[in-house]
Amino acid sequence: MNKDDVxxxxxxxxxxxxxxxxxxxxGIKNYLIDIDGTICDDIPNEEPERMATAEVYPDALKTLNRWYDQGHIICFFTSRTEDHREVTEVWLKEHGFNYHSLLMGKPRGGNYHWIDNHLVRATRYRGKFTDLIEKEVTIEVFED
Incomplete structure (x- = not known):
């Protein structure tokens, strides 16, 4: 089954x-992507009235839609709560983001550690949304 079929x-x-x-x-990737502070202005849950007017990061829109068109899976994984789902879906649609799924309620904070039986890659957003490059780094692993 090729990527178009999938x-x-x-x-x-x-x-x-x-x-x-x-x-x-x-060659097809499954991207989990944060919303606030990653694809748009960083809006805290305590200020939901700002979510509808958040400024999109143009590089994020362009890059994510290109990845979507290439057949990659795009899943937004956000700390926004279920109460924010409707405003979030409307905002994503109005700004033209193509995606497959939206997961709400990601715990807030930055100490994430994903454990899986498959290889997991993580990339910290640092202000510029571009294609990813390969880089060697030190990681934590289970003791043999």
């Missing part, structure tokens, strides 16, 4: 309301 199947299943976990073809 993209089509995923879209059909999502439109039918089905919950699917597709097997990603080689």
């Amino acid at each position: 993209k089509k199947l995923l879209k059909e299943k999502l439109e039918e309301g089905e919950h699917v976990s597709p097997i990603l073809p080689e």
Whole structure:
């Protein structure tokens, strides 16, 4: 199954309301992307009235939509609560973000540690949304 087939199947299943976990073809990535402070102004949950008018980061829109068009899976993973879902979905649509899913309620703070039986990569946003490059770094792993 190539990436176009996976993209089509995923879209059909999502439109039918089905919950699917597709097997990603080689070269296709599953991106989990924060919203506030990553693709737009950093809006705290305590100021939800600002969410509808947050300024989009143009490089984020361009890069994420290109990744989406390339067949990658785009999932927004945000600390916004379920109470903020509607304003968030409207904002994403109005600004033209293409995505597959939206996960609300990510714990706030920065001490994330994802443990999985698959390789997980993490990239900290530092003010510029561009294509990713490979770089060697030191990481924490389980003791043998």
